[in-house]
Amino acid sequence: MFRSSPRTGKSFIVLVDIVYYLIFTSCILFNLKFEPDLGWTATVNPRQIQAAIIRIAGILLIIGGLHGINLLLMPVLGQLSSLNRHLDQRVHPEH
Secondary structure, eight states, X not given: OOSSOHHHHHHHHHHHHHHHHHHHHHHHXXXXXXXXXXXXXXXXXXXXXHHHHHHHHHHHXXXXXXXXXXXHHHHHHHHHXXXXXXXXXXXXXXX
8 A cells, every 4th residue: 555655654554553542542531430320239230231331332333433444544545645756756856
């Protein structure tokens, strides 16, 4: 995808990793609870299990969506990068 400029591809991957870490950290922080929900007891009940599974499913959905968007955008960004490189070579042929 970034064959003509591998450094651009590596930079893109680093930026995507940073974005993933920021999104997952924010999901975790949004879901932190410091006291039990109304109706929860000291022993685990089905409502607690369901709430935990819904949170995990939400994070997995976000991960899948981001990876899908990434897979769709990578070829487009690679083409734009190579097009930009070709245009630079036409404008500045001495490089």
